Amino acid sequence: MTNKNGLTRVDGRLKVTGAIKYAAEYKFPGLVYGVVVSSTIAKGEITGIDSKAAEKSPGVIAVISHLNAPKIPGYDRKPNDFDPNIKTFNDSKIYFYGQPVALVIADSFERAKHAATLVKVSYQKQQQQTSLTANLQNSYKPWGDGSDYLRGEANAYRNASVKIEAEYHTPIHVHNAMEPFAMTAVWDGDKITVYTKAQAIKSMQQDIMNMFKLPIENVQVYSKVIGGAFGSGSPLWPYAKAALIGAKVINKPLKVVIDREQMFTMVGYRSPAVQKIGMGASADGKLVGITHEATGETSTYQQFGEGITDTTKFLYDCPNVNTQYRLTRLDLSTPTYTRGPGETTGVFALECAVDELAHALNMDPLEFRKKNYADHDPEENKPWSSKYLDECYSLGAEHFGWDRRKQKPASVIENGWLVGYGVGSGAYGAGRANCSARAKLSADGILLIQSSTSDMGPGTATVMVKIASDIIDIPVENIRFELGSSALPAAPGEYGSITTSSVGSAVFDTCTELKEKFKQIAGGTDNPDYLKILKEHNLPFVEVTHHTSGRAPDADKYSAHAYVTHFVEAHVHPATGMVKIKKVVSAVDGGKILNPITARSQIIGGVVWGIGMSLTEEGVLDHRYGKYVNANLGDYHVATHADVPQIEVVFVDKKDPVTNPMGSKGIGEVAIVGFAAAVANAVFNATGIRVRDLPITPDKLI
């Protein structure tokens, strides 16, 4: 349905009526159920597995572990960053608490679940290290010299007339998608079909091919719909390897669903970080230097790093910038991409520091930002493809009523609550990758477009239909977009905010080519009447497949980013330290907004995540065991409805001339970047208390 805000989700009705099928909802004759047994130590070696009781338990078909699993050919491959070298079921080593150590397969989920509790695993335990702050001294350079960056003079901030130095801490964030991870694996000889949560369908196909050394035609991956992933849905995680191995051993269709607690240890999380920032300016507020040092964590078996300090290099016009990024190896599972990976963490520190310096200068923090506006990319020394961050500042300020802000902290009280305003900005690369699409317009009037992208929630199919309909002007109801299968034309993974740009460009090009083809058939006309042409030429359909390069013309000459500025009004209760976010305005430069209704949802979703990040979310470990003590949705606090106020989203909505033919810039990740800083800054403005370690819980404000 189209309304003034664009096209409503094409799969909306299916979703709200429950008609859509998630990965765990596929049924096959003879389907059996697997439950993963996870390790109860964080480091060491499995010395024995007693599965006798489990095997005798009613309905149990097999208990699979490294003791009886076949040797997996692909485990010999040299590991790389994106392929965890955990040799699930071929290895007795324990790298983290909650690591899959066995798979119990039974004729019902309940029976498998019960039998899993009967498996007794014995271990040779070693002392684990799971605390980042306690192990900072063991950090290393993850990317060699590329871990550091210098422009101008190092630590120049120290000589500035006004300067601040501060240390910021962010905790573990767990994606906690609503849909638990699931894999249904169906082997047919040496051919495998899986139904799973996959943000990156083609790379999951590749991972499975690598694991079993299979040719591409033997591996089919379906991921038709995803109940949230936020970055966690790309790798072939150990639980999924367990499912693939289990199904192969018993040679039956097998479904493995992990539970909420396992979602904390088996599918990644956002690395915690310790960040130090030094920032200095001249007395009139011109930046002199920024130093940004960040340390995150990774596992002992795999390196995962992220661009925590990246935004610091270009967000402001500053002659002297030096950054440093380190990782510490801990006995935890590997962190992974988590909405706005890197930027979300780094910009929290950067934008708090900016606020601290503006306060030290007694300057309005928005004025301070304007004064240090970068009108070209100071890191790459290139022009921006487009940058309307200044319009985000002004539009947002106007909608929010920023002019009512009091510069002096703790000077506004309403009904016994301290009131403060805060602002935080962010940027996220407007990237793009190679993508193919196929379009087929049939005599029944249906335009079918296909690409192997996925939809982890944003409404991929909806915006693709919108893009197609702008070229092929037939009713949107007659346009179908099919995604979620590895057999479709190759698309990049749905990550890094590149989908609309990459797949959209392919859809744009494919539909343009299709239109051209119709024009040719009809012998030259500007507005082809598609159905008439098919009929007149007695054609059942016309189809084209197009490969679109991920490199936009001239893209190398420009630096391309999406931008956001969040404005937050926070109320803080002085006696109890409770914080309520009363109002949010988020102003966004996402280039041309292709479908406002779904674009707005992206920003709202990012803000709700930001509320969780700033006020409530924290994965807590008991380091004595290396184990989470809040691995459930009762104790790990994601924002509830009561925590979320009205959110106003304002789009600049101006075309980017470089990124792609539609003029858009991805907005899924930028939506959360800078938000937590806006909250911390608002809390400071309300109370005069600067909280530098998230989340800002009541105890930190009393």
Next chain:
Amino acid sequence: MKQFQYIRPATQQNVLDAITKSGTKIIAGGTNLVDLMKRGVTAPDKLVDINHLPLKGITPTKSGLHIGALALNSVVSENALVLQKHPLLSLALKAGASPQLRNMATVGGNMMQRTRCTYFYDTTMPCNKREPGTGCGAMEGYNRMHAIFGASQQCIAVHPSDMCVGLAALDAVVIIAGKKGERRIPFVDFHRLPEDHPETDNHLAKDELIVGVEIPDNNFAKNSYYLKVRDRQSYAFALVSVAAALDISGGLIKQARLAMGGVAHKPWRLYDAEKSLVGKAPTEENFKVAAQIAMQGAKAYEYNAFKLKLAPASISEALKHAAGVV
């Protein structure tokens, strides 16, 4: 989950007969019990469903208000008599859990809900409450939610209920049915401190059934408040909560009732603080004095020291709301 039997005895007497056998457990709303069974914390052989018993009524008595053990938390919180006579109870109930949970949860089940201590819930961890003799995981672990009053060497868990804090402040009485008939005990004596037996939460015998609570009539309706400080706006247990009830006349406090949640193994009545308020004017200064008195004997652990500040601040804040002086 261990396999179990399920029965639904026809009458209260049948229920009482059924629960004399060991391994049986009453189920009401199931919002706590089923979680505990799924986590393997408790593994009854037989569930005795009581939901159909006629224990849902909310009825005035000669000197108070009777609330049946099976009255739903949501129903009690919206009941006209409760709102009129004991708005504090309604506030306390609404501060708890989520609307969905309150629609299932019963008064009896709420009283009997077990601690939310993570070490109690996690069967791989030591916990004297779950498995006496295994030690206390929380004592030197993540004890942010834990007790500052009345803890023992064995256990520092807190009782998680909001409703119970309200009932403790309102001098409610618990009505219990057993083989020998009915008995009544003051609500404040229903739950117990951990001492050397943290596995026992309260004084209800295994073969007894809560049939209801009774709240005596009082003069607190005009000046009462329930303040809950928590990590998010809904669906989180109290860091600290305070039930405050004042009987104010002629500008002076005639009677005061104060109870705290999130600080002890049971709803924690603040008798000395209450006494200090009697005869005083309802001023912020007097409230602060009461709050300081209330904190005597408090002891914190590694992660919950903030409660030593948060608790008194919350007490005087709740009193200010109750007195209408915010």
